[in-house]
Amino acid sequence: MTSFSPVTQLNSSQASIKKPGLRVIPLGGLHEIGKNTCIFEFGDDIMLVDAGLAFPSDGMHGVNVVMPDTSYLKENQKRIRGMIVTHGHEDHIGGIAHHLKNFSIPVIHGPRLALAMLTGKMEEAGVMDRTILQTVAPRDVVKVGQHFSVEFIRNTHSMADSFSLAITTPVGTVIFTGDFKFDHTPVDGETFDMARLAHYGEQGVLCLFSDSTNAEVPGFCPPERSVFPCLDRHISQAEGRVIITTFASSIHRVAMILELALKNGRKVGLLGRSMLNVIAKARELGYMRAPDDLFVPIKQIRDLPDRETLLLMTGSQGEPLAALSRISRGEHPQVQVKTTDTIIFSASPIPGNTISVVNTIDRLMMLGAKVVYGKGEGIHVSGHGFQEDQKLMLALTKPKYFVPVHGEHRMLMAHSKTAQSMGVPADNILIIDNGDVVELSPDSIRTGDPVKAGIELLDASRNGIVDARVLKERQQLAEDGVITMLAVISTDGVMAAPPRVNIRGVVTTADARKLSMWAEREIGWVLENRWNQLCRNTGGKAPEVDWVGVQREVEVGLQRRLRRELQVEPLIICLVQPAPAGTPAYKGRADDEPDSRPAPRGRGGRDAGGRAAAPQRQLAVVGASATATPTGTPAGTATGTAPAPVAAAASAELEPEPAGRTRRRRSAAAG
């Protein structure tokens, strides 16, 4: 079997001698639903297929969107020849504008509607000049680089203008289904071009990469049209206003709702930015036909009788800022719930949103509205095919090799079983993860060395990257609270005042006194055992102290002690206030409690340099006050001398020492 190292990929002439294979590398979309991003690589060419985003899961505090780690693409950006977009859902195009800031994509080929939606995102991000957008029509074939030619095959999905791809490469043809279901009566009349799939199936398909979202669901996915009579029944029976929420991007659903409004003599008011944007784009491009006078601005809609009103809005996922969620909390400036309202959830919650959705439904019901939701109502169908749809795809394309994609692990496994039941040998199927490299040759499929794949988290601005450390800190804050402490330490390594400890949001049986004592011990330990490493004698009068290092040492020590003794892991922030050399040590009483401190941390606790002994350090430790901690001097700037009043001020703020709390420790040098 040929092996393909990245080195051979860098040189196309050399690579062609070595008869390279095709490498397919998904960076997202596997073992998850979202951020679908796939790399096709042959010789010197890289072609991207889709680049989506995902939404944060619980615990990703302050994270707005989740992107795949694109280090591999940044490193190989010179080889990127272009991108193919299958359709306009966020999990397929939501990452593109962001990526264009980081690496170049010379050209993007995609459907008209998806590219129209992408244009809006690129304008917002200011990256319109970074690439060329090329609109494609069904059966168009585009060439990307030297090695790829891609035919766009019309498919059916919850989004209009969606495609499956036939990707022809030197080792064979790959069918990449994109998101699909087989809908024989699509709302827009654009039927699945099964003839093309069958054509490729006849010619021979090397590998099929197929949508696994509903691989666990038996049967055929009902057609989108089946929702129509159910929605019609609820709308026609409604006594008062009708309020409907769905995904703005479910173009067919929105088109049907507009049709039903017309049929039932109701005017439509739109709420939510994405609803307004998507409908405007879709109407402009002819994907929805609705007369202008069907729509009434939201401010005027209250002048109409309730029986002639239909409000279509965002919020089907219980997103806190979306229109329906705000209405349910009574926070919407224009719309308040009436007891005569019929509110229809024409969407099913994405896993992870279930709780916010049911909470929204509860609040709306408590306000007295009639709420229609749930599977039994027939008001929602999936845009992804079920098992029988997946079988039909396999039957038409007759692939030699099969890779289930777009799904969580159990969905991939179920899809693999389906393929086996259709006669694909288990050895010809790969279950892969993000970052895995599928290497294909005309007679083999295998995984190569994986590339770096992970996640990149963006905050609300979509520019700021929330790195793993920040996220960990936020989780600690949210789950275990925060402890701040101020230590006053002189540049010659003396604790000049007792540390001041401040606790917020920490649930613990230990009182402030105990925490203060532990803090003192940590500081004392660091001064005794780490000072020589943290303090560099530059030959001048004042030694250079690594205050950041001191802080970190104290934080780590206290963290360990809290984890061990209290089983909590609060965020710990230690601020060090440097005091001038010669500041007297804080005088406390002798040790009155045995120190149960653990063995020294890390590598040796002594300075190996054998420099002149550090100035004599006398440590005095007392109970700290639990009042608010004054802001300390940022350690980074606090080298050398600190303002003289600092230590005095800190000492002056000391509270009377409760009996039994103070103790005194000797430094090694003092001994």
Ligand SMILES: [Zn+2]
């Ligand atoms: Zn989709």
Ligand SMILES: [Zn+2]
């Ligand atoms: Zn998708």
